[in-house]
Amino acid sequence: MGIATNAGQPGIAASVALEFAKARRKHLWLASLGLLAFQFAWLVAGASNTVRHNPDFDGILYMLPQLNAIVLPLLCAIVASTVTDVENRANMWKLLLTMEDARRVVAAKWAACLLILAVVVGVQTAGVAAVAYGIGFQQNLPGPALLARYALSTFVVCAMLITIVQAVCLATANQFAPMIVGVGLCFLGLFIAYLPPVFSWFVPSAYFFVCRLVDGAYDASQHMRFWAAPFPAAGLAVCVAVTVAAFIASRRAFAAREL
Amino acid sequence: MTSQVLERPAGTVEGAPAPAASGESLAVSTRGLTKRYGDATVVDDMDLEVPEGAVYGFLGPNGAGKSTTMKMLLGLVHASGGEAVVLGREMTPDNRLEVLREVGSLIEAPSCYPHLTARENLEIVRRLRGLPESCIDEALSVVRLDDAKTQGKLVGHFSLGMKQRLGIAVALMGRPRLLLLDEPTNGLDPSGIHEIRQLIREMPERFGCTVVVSSHLLSEIDQMADYVGIINKGRMVWQGSMADLHARARRWLALRTTDNAAAAGVLPGTVADGEWLRIKAVDDATAGQVTLGLARRGIGVVRLEERSESLEDIFLKLTGMEATL
Numbered sequence: 238m239g240i241a242t243n244a245g246q247p248g249i250a251a252s253v254a255l256e257f258a259k260a261r262r263k264h265l266w267l268a269s270l271g272l273l274a275f276q277f278a279w280l281v282a283g284a285s286n287t288v289r290h291n292p293d294f295d296g297i298l299y300m301l302p303q304l305n306a307i308v309l310p311l312l313c314a315i316v317a318s319t320v321t322d323v324e325n326r327a328n329m330w331k332l333l334l335t336m337e338d339a340r341r342v343v344a345a346k347w348a349a350c351l352l353i354l355a356v357v358v359g360v361q362t363a364g365v366a367a368v369a370y371g372i373g374f375q376q377n378l379p380g381p382a383l384l385a386r387y388a389l390s391t392f393v394v395c396a397m398l399i400t401i402v403q404a405v406c407l408a409t410a411n412q413f414a415p416m417i418v419g420v421g422l423c424f425l426g427l428f429i430a431y432l433p434p435v436f437s438w439f440v441p442s443a444y445f446f447v448c449r450l451v452d453g454a455y456d457a458s459q460h461m462r463f464w465a466a467p468f469p470a471a472g473l474a475v476c477v478a479v480t481v482a483a484f485i486a487s488r489r490a491f492a493a494r495e496l
Numbered sequence: 497m498t499s500q501v502l503e504r505p506a507g508t509v510e511g512a513p514a515p516a517a518s519g520e521s522l523a524v525s526t527r528g529l530t531k532r533y534g535d536a537t538v539v540d541d542m543d544l545e546v547p548e549g550a551v552y553g554f555l556g557p558n559g560a561g562k563s564t565t566m567k568m569l570l571g572l573v574h575a576s577g578g579e580a581v582v583l584g585r586e587m588t589p590d591n592r593l594e595v596l597r598e599v600g601s602l603i604e605a606p607s608c609y610p611h612l613t614a615r616e617n618l619e620i621v622r623r624l625r626g627l628p629e630s631c632i633d634e635a636l637s638v639v640r641l642d643d644a645k646t647q648g649k650l651v652g653h654f655s656l657g658m659k660q661r662l663g664i665a666v667a668l669m670g671r672p673r674l675l676l677l678d679e680p681t682n683g684l685d686p687s688g689i690h691e692i693r694q695l696i697r698e699m700p701e702r703f704g705c706t707v708v709v710s711s712h713l714l715s716e717i718d719q720m721a722d723y724v725g726i727i728n729k730g731r732m733v734w735q736g737s738m739a740d741l742h743a744r745a746r747r748w749l750a751l752r753t754t755d756n757a758a759a760a761g762v763l764p765g766t767v768a769d770g771e772w773l774r775i776k777a778v779d780d781a782t783a784g785q786v787t788l789g790l791a792r793r794g795i796g797v798v799r800l801e802e803r804s805e806s807l808e809d810i811f812l813k814l815t816g817m818e819a820t821l
Contacts, residue, residue, distance in 0.1 A: 246593065246624075247623060247624060247626065251623065255620060255623055255624065258616070258619070258620055258623075259609060259612075259620060261611070261612060261616065262611045262612070262650075263611060323609065323611075326609075326610060327607060327608055327609040327610060328604075328605050328606070328607050328608075329607045329608075329609065331567075331570075331572055331601075331603045331604065331607060332601065332602075332603070332607035332621075332666065333607070333624075334571075334572060335570050335571070335572070335593075335596045335599070335601055336593070336596070336597075336621070336624045336625060337593070337624055338593060495567075495572065495573045495574060496567065496572040496573070
């Protein structure tokens with residue numbers, strides 16, 4: 238056993254890899270893919286019904302944010318709380334922060350969560366493409382550009398949610414708190430659809446609606462009509478701003494905390 | 497009461513470097529280290545001096561400020577005032593992690609991931625510290641967690657003693673020059689306490705490190721430490737070698753005779769103590785003369801014992817807790 242002589246902390250990539258090592262046996266991937274499978278099953282069931290009387294895939298892209306607003310906040314809460322709470326359960330902060338800078342640990346955990354979410358969004362986008370091309374839709378099939386825009390907007394909203402939940406995790410050692418936030422966001426995202434659109438700007442999980450790529454409304458004959466929405470630059474900008482602000486504030490607060 | 501500055505290297509572990517009088521031989525020294533929470537002063541103007549290569553017992557009642565002091569040394573708690581020099585370098589927020597690369601710690605309870613095995617836990621620490629893989633085997637073997645059955649077990653299924661040993665293994669990874677162990681025997685059964693105590697006792701010689709170990713149990717520190725710092729209500733009330741602490745104990749001779757009243761008349765300065773008489777401690781020759789003198793007067797000596805204040809008495813006196821117990 239040699240004297241510890243490494244020049245500094247591990248690099249950020251190594252720190253992120255360590256977060257995955259710590260999350261071993263926490264079944265993070267299983268939980269993420271399980272929720273995704275549940276959402277996919279729901280999507281397939283809905284799409285199979287829809288395609289019989291309306292072969293326009295825009296209807297599915299219009300419906301997807303609603304599914305995301307229900308499932309993804311919960312998934313974000315599970316991922317962020319698992320990755321962060323692992324230190325609380327292990328009474329590890331007191332040791333960890335003698336070896337690694339607090340800001341580095343927070344950044345590594347955040348990056349690990351984002352990586353998981355990136356994979357989840359990627360798999361979900363692939364699932365959406367499979368539904369579009371596999372179930373028999375004829376109109377407005379999504380091309381690579383639209384799928385990329387969908388993946389980007391979904392990921393940016395997820396990043397905001399995960400940053401908020403992580404901030405809660407870092408502020409409290411109780412894993413119950415982030416789960417409450419996750420479930421709360423999930424319900425808010427579900428019911429915000431019944432309120433005027435302006436309310437969506439004040440609920441993080443409702444940004445799946447704010448950033449939707451297809452809009453729709455009932456026409457005079459009470460049929461839903463869909464159209465491509467403009468790129469949700471304002472909504473995404475708000476998400477990015479909230480994400481950056483929440484990340485910086487929570488990281489600063491955590492680094493200043495005494496153990 | 498003021499703290500006594502360490503004067504001599506007596507009592508250091510055999511084979512470990514003997515501390516000199518200058519500051520350079522101190523593994524840890526603090527000057528005026530203070531921690532306040534609002535109006536409450538938890539650590540008050542602490543001057544700590546830990547000689548290199550020694551086992552330093554940090555002794556005090558619960559809530560005296562031992563853990564807070566150790567956390568300040570690790571930078572986990574920010575000092576309200578004073579300075580700390582660890583391994584020859586003044587600790588600052590900027591160099592904290594660099595200094596701590598040569599410091600192992602176990603604060604309050606062992607830090608280990610319950611859903612991982614002992615080896616996986618050590619692997620995480622190894623990667624964080626950038627150590628070679630061989631460190632893991634050595635650390636596991638030192639704390640005897642290297643058998644096949646234990647290696648396959650998740651830490652969540654470990655007994656408290658095993659977790660404590662793993663905590664020490666984590667602290668020992670990379671052979672740090674300084675180990676800070678906060679109440680490492682807390683919650684252990686007698687055999688576990690004995691085992692951890694032995695391990696700590698051997699550390700300076702075996703690994704060439706300095707150990708600071710805190711406890712609220714005097715007997716434990718007495719059996720482990722070469723030096724002791726006694727802290728009460730955030731203040732260092734006494735600091736020095738264990739030998740010096742023992743030397744502070746008042747000694748006397750306790751005597752029982754066939755006629756205590758007559759013996760008291762013969763021996764000047766005798767104090768009655770129940771069925772016993774107390775006389776001041778004397779050398780063997782004088783003690784012999786006392787017994788002969790009494791025998792000549794027809795007073796038989798039934799018992800003659802040398803007694804001294806226990807360390808507990810000294811501790812209670814130093815911490816001012818005598819009246820409360």
